[in-house]
Amino acid sequence: MNAPVLSVRDLKVEFPTRRGTLTAVDGVSFDIMPGEVLGVVGESGAGKSLTGTAIIGLIEPPGRIAGGELRLAGARIDHLSHQAMRRIRGKRIGMVFQDPLTSLNPLYRIGDQLIETITAHVSLSGAAARRRALALLSEVGIPAPETRIHNYPYQFSGGMRQRVVLALALAAEPELIIADEPTTALDVSVQAQIIALLRKLCRQRGAAVMLITHDMGVIAETADRVAVMYAGRIVEIGPLHDVIKSPLHPYTKGLVGSIPTLDFDNDRLVQIPGAMPRLTAIPGGCPFHPRCAAVFARCVVERPELKPEGRSRVACWLYHDAPAEAVQ
Amino acid sequence: MHEPLASAERLSARLRRWWDSDIAWSYRHSPVAIAASAVALILVLAAVFAPWVAPHNPFDASTLNLMEGFSPPGEPSPVTGRVFLFGTDNQGRDVASAILYGSRVSLTVGFASVAFSVALGVMLGLVSGYLGGRLDGLIMRIADIQLSFPAILIALLVFGVARGLIEPAYHEQAAIGVLIVAIGLSHWAQYARTVRGSTLVERNKDYVLAARVMGRSSFAIMRQHVLPNVIGPVLVIATINLALAIIEEATLSFLGVGVPPTQPSLGTLIRVGQQFLFSGEWWILFYPALALILLALSINLIGDWLRDALNPKLR
Amino acid sequence: MTAAPLVRVENLSRTFDVSKPWLNRMTEGLPRRLLVAAENVTFSIDRRETFALVGESGSGKSTVARMTVGLIAPTGGDVVIDGVSMTDRRQAAEQRRLRRRIQMVFQDPYASLNPRWRALDIVAEPIRAFHLADTRAETAAKVGEALTLVGLDPADGGKYPHEFSGGQRQRIAIARALASRPEFIVCDEPTSALDVSVQAQTLNLMRDLQDQFGLAYLFISHNLAVVRHMASRIGVMYLGRLVEIAAAKALFYAPQHPYTRMLLDAVPDLTPSGRQRRPVEGEVPNPVDPPPGCAFHPRCRYATARCRAELPQLIHTPAGAVACHAVAEGRI
Numbered sequence: 001m002n003a004p005v006l007s008v009r010d011l012k013v014e015f016p017t018r019r020g021t022l023t024a025v026d027g028v029s030f031d032i033m034p035g036e037v038l039g040v041v042g043e044s045g046a047g048k049s050l051t052g053t054a055i056i057g058l059i060e061p062p063g064r065i066a067g068g069e070l071r072l073a074g075a076r077i078d079h080l081s082h083q084a085m086r087r088i089r090g091k092r093i094g095m096v097f098q099d100p101l102t103s104l105n106p107l108y109r110i111g112d113q114l115i116e117t118i119t120a121h122v123s124l125s126g127a128a129a130r131r132r133a134l135a136l137l138s139e140v141g142i143p144a145p146e147t148r149i150h151n152y153p154y155q156f157s158g159g160m161r162q163r164v165v166l167a168l169a170l171a172a173e174p175e176l177i178i179a180d181e182p183t184t185a186l187d188v189s190v191q192a193q194i195i196a197l198l199r200k201l202c203r204q205r206g207a208a209v210m211l212i213t214h215d216m217g218v219i220a221e222t223a224d225r226v227a228v229m230y231a232g233r234i235v236e237i238g239p240l241h242d243v244i245k246s247p248l249h250p251y252t253k254g255l256v257g258s259i260p261t262l263d264f265d266n267d268r269l270v271q272i273p274g275a276m277p278r279l280t281a282i283p284g285g286c287p288f289h290p291r292c293a294a295v296f297a298r299c300v301v302e303r304p305e306l307k308p309e310g311r312s313r314v315a316c317w318l319y320h321d322a323p324a325e326a327v328q
Numbered sequence: 329m330h331e332p333l334a335s336a337e338r339l340s341a342r343l344r345r346w347w348d349s350d351i352a353w354s355y356r357h358s359p360v361a362i363a364a365s366a367v368a369l370i371l372v373l374a375a376v377f378a379p380w381v382a383p384h385n386p387f388d389a390s391t392l393n394l395m396e397g398f399s400p401p402g403e404p405s406p407v408t409g410r411v412f413l414f415g416t417d418n419q420g421r422d423v424a425s426a427i428l429y430g431s432r433v434s435l436t437v438g439f440a441s442v443a444f445s446v447a448l449g450v451m452l453g454l455v456s457g458y459l460g461g462r463l464d465g466l467i468m469r470i471a472d473i474q475l476s477f478p479a480i481l482i483a484l485l486v487f488g489v490a491r492g493l494i495e496p497a498y499h500e501q502a503a504i505g506v507l508i509v510a511i512g513l514s515h516w517a518q519y520a521r522t523v524r525g526s527t528l529v530e531r532n533k534d535y536v537l538a539a540r541v542m543g544r545s546s547f548a549i550m551r552q553h554v555l556p557n558v559i560g561p562v563l564v565i566a567t568i569n570l571a572l573a574i575i576e577e578a579t580l581s582f583l584g585v586g587v588p589p590t591q592p593s594l595g596t597l598i599r600v601g602q603q604f605l606f607s608g609e610w611w612i613l614f615y616p617a618l619a620l621i622l623l624a625l626s627i628n629l630i631g632d633w634l635r636d637a638l639n640p641k642l643r
Numbered sequence: 644m645t646a647a648p649l650v651r652v653e654n655l656s657r658t659f660d661v662s663k664p665w666l667n668r669m670t671e672g673l674p675r676r677l678l679v680a681a682e683n684v685t686f687s688i689d690r691r692e693t694f695a696l697v698g699e700s701g702s703g704k705s706t707v708a709r710m711t712v713g714l715i716a717p718t719g720g721d722v723v724i725d726g727v728s729m730t731d732r733r734q735a736a737e738q739r740r741l742r743r744r745i746q747m748v749f750q751d752p753y754a755s756l757n758p759r760w761r762a763l764d765i766v767a768e769p770i771r772a773f774h775l776a777d778t779r780a781e782t783a784a785k786v787g788e789a790l791t792l793v794g795l796d797p798a799d800g801g802k803y804p805h806e807f808s809g810g811q812r813q814r815i816a817i818a819r820a821l822a823s824r825p826e827f828i829v830c831d832e833p834t835s836a837l838d839v840s841v842q843a844q845t846l847n848l849m850r851d852l853q854d855q856f857g858l859a860y861l862f863i864s865h866n867l868a869v870v871r872h873m874a875s876r877i878g879v880m881y882l883g884r885l886v887e888i889a890a891a892k893a894l895f896y897a898p899q900h901p902y903t904r905m906l907l908d909a910v911p912d913l914t915p916s917g918r919q920r921r922p923v924e925g926e927v928p929n930p931v932d933p934p935p936g937c938a939f940h941p942r943c944r945y946a947t948a949r950c951r952a953e954l955p956q957l958i959h960t961p962a963g964a965v966a967c968h969a970v971a972e973g974r975i
Binding site: 533534535537538539540541542543544553556557 | 714746760
């Protein structure tokens with residue numbers, strides 16, 4: 001059986017402030033297999049972006065990884081030095097961020113940026129690197145790459161820029177791509193193209209993808225498995241269709257129900273009362289309990305852990321409310 | 329109705345919120361800010377209450393005794409036996425009292441000129457940034473011209489022009505006013521530039537558009553919506569400029585074109601004291617200069633703290 | 644509907660001059676560059692109706708919204724609200740009176756509230772500006788009413804915007820829009836910046852308020868699914884022109900213009916319903932340099948030589964109106 005490309009165990013990210021220490025990511029665990037697309041979905045404040053940032057080692061102080069293990073193909077990466085992490089970033093983990101405007105350096109031609117990335121991680125001659133860059137550009141669908149390789153970022157449209165960013169991320173043939181809201185800043189018609197492209201390229205290369213987004217629709221088009229995050233924790237994780245068609249956790253149910261669709265069946269959108277709690281005021285027990293319609297006594301005092309239920313895992317007392325749980 | 333009780337509760341709630349705010353916390357945890365503001369407060373209060381605090385009014389000729397002149401600090405005068413804390417100058421004036429009264433003038437000119445340049449600069453910056461167009465171009469070109477001259481030169485220029493325009497009989501009375509305008513005019517461009525930049529950013533924001541949809545006039549929007557959001561950096565610049573204005577006034581007075589001799593400021597005292605520095609009566613220069621340094625330094629340090637406290641990135 | 648429409652937008656156009664400064668043009672011999680943000684846009688909105696304008700970036704929908712509300716002056720055409728022309732200078736007095744009845748809700752809940760004002764002052768601004776209350780107590784009462792209407796606690800009126808969440812701020816913006824009891828509200832992507840669950844709350848709230856107060860909405864959005872829940876009629880814009888107008892059901896069941904079909908195809912499918920999806924091609928071109936003829940032709944699979952040369956006009960069909968040669972010729 002394959003070993004996971006990325007293995008996260010009990011990740012905790014904290015921010016010390018003068019009002020006390022805020023825990024933004026609280027005990028997150030998941031695996032990503034080679035070639036798999038894991039969608040991490042959640043609303044703002046859920047901690048999904050921070051999880052991605054922690055994995056690539058770019059948490060800005062005073063924030064810090066306060067606990068847990070991160071393993072890339074079996075080897076730990078959470079305690080590496082800056083230098084070592086830099087070598088991994090780009091070569092073994094590629095990143096795609098939300099804003100293509102700021103992901104590319106406006107002062108350099110995209111060809112130079114591509115070639116620089118390639119030669120930094122793969123030992124190729126200048127000419128070979130250039131050929132590789134041209135091949136990448138045409139793979140991501142940039143027309144006439146021989147001319148466009150000399151262009152500056154401002155000469156590209158938003159969607160084209162994001163394609164270049166994809167090319168940059170794939171340049172060194174990484175094992176894992178972390179994409180944080182890769183399509184949010186793009187037009188709707190372009191979103192679909194970029195998502196399809198991401199899926200195709202990663203399938204071809206066997207690269208795993210961690211797709212972080214708040215847009216369930218994007219996840220539904222791309223992901224194999226979905227992790228739903230709430231208040232810094234994963235509340236449900238499982239195969240895509242299971243989570244969307246038959247969500248287990250009340251939050252997931254509410255989330256899926258509140259997404260407007262093109263069907264005319266439901267006229268009024270399902271709404272979850274209240275809002276995601278702020279980091280300074282996360283409720284005790286299950287963090288979702290103040291907003292949950294199915295809340296009972298245990299939810300208020302004890303925090304549920306992720307436990308298997310069918311093909312998914314869910315952190316909810318509705319499913320695991322047996323007093324004597326066998327310890328694994 | 330429960331109005332008075334409710335408003336008292338609201339006030340204490342607001343005070344508590346202010347005490348908990350980031351700025352108040354930053355102040356409480358900055359020893360430099362606390363020390364500097366303590367020093368500045370003492371100096372300012374002493375100057376404000378000079379007539380009651382000072383041993384005597386050194387500029388009232390009837391209280392002076394020439395025989396007490398050049399009395400060293402802390403030692404009894406050879407003739408009358410009175411002891412002066414900081415000594416006396418050539419005319420028998422108690423240096424300590426002179427500093428207190430002199431600070432009054434320095435601080436008045438300092439605060440007033442800063443207030444003048446802030447008012448002028450902020451107003452022009454707002455109008456320039458919000459209305460744009462040729463008015464903006466005109467104001468900014470004038471600001472550019474003004475910024476290319478050293479402040480002292482502009483102050484001298486204004487002073488000279490005023491001297492020419494005002495009848496000699498009124499020179500003394502008008503001197504302080506002219507000085508305030510002169511120093512004020514040499515600094516407004518900074519505020520105008522800063523405020524214009526911030527205004528350009530704010531005027532495209534949705535809350536300004538919302539006010540425009542309501543049909544509010546440009547002046548109402550500038551005053552009520554834009555101004556509170558652009559005034560922050562102005563406070564920092566103003567605090568630091570206060571120290572500069574006080575020193576500028578001292579410089580002008582030192583050069584002889586500032587305050588008239590009947591209303592000496594710290595600068596005048598320094599000029600007077602300079603003459604006697606090398607003949608042994610060092611205290612006539614030393615103590616007024618020390619007062620000026622302490623005043624300017626403490627205000628400057630408060631300005632530094634304020635700038636860091638208001639900078640969201642450093643928090 | 645025999646009553647006259649509340650809002651009539653007629654041939655509304657707006658062109659921006661984005662030429663380089665005169666000096667550069669003289670020395671470099673460059674021509675003037677004009678950006679046609681909107682051209683000949685015509686639609687009407689009845690009372691109590693929601694009309695949606697849909698399009699991607701560069702479509703001009705935001706420009707049209709701002710012209711409707713009077714923030715930008717049109718370079719052509721007119722906006723007539725309840726019989727009063729918004730561009731006619733002679734009607735200045737009536738236009739001023741009209742302002743109370745028109746309001747706008749913006750996209751960014753973080754930028755649409757003045758960060759230095761308290762919530763109650765923000766909501767009270769229209770009340771004070773239009774002199775709708777005589778005493779402070781009356782103003783406070785009306786503000787309290789407005790806040791309660793949107794589901795907020797009047798006691799929170801003393802707080803500043805940064806103390807509220809994004810969804811709550813948008814509610815304050817809606818409360819501000821309601822404070823003057825308007826009849827027509829222009830909503831520019833009001834939920835695009837909100838989380839999905841908060842979006843649901845906000846959209847439900849807006850519908851409830853519409854029912855309660857008989858409001859007419861001009862709803863701008865790029866999200867067709869959201870528009871489906873809000874609008875009774877929809878206009879699709881592409882590069883400044885209206886390419887299709889239809890009733891909501893007709894648009895979603897039988898879209899006519901190729902761009903509308905493409906937009907519908909691009910909406911992600913949560914539950915694979917077996918809907919036939921065609922791959923999307925190309926991107927929105929630069930509005931400064933639009934393609935000749937029909938602006939959509941580079942991305943259209945039905946384009947012919949006529950499409951590349953001739954601009955299609957809006958023709959009326961049983962379903963609504965479409966600007967497409969292929970539809971006019973009966974090819975699709």
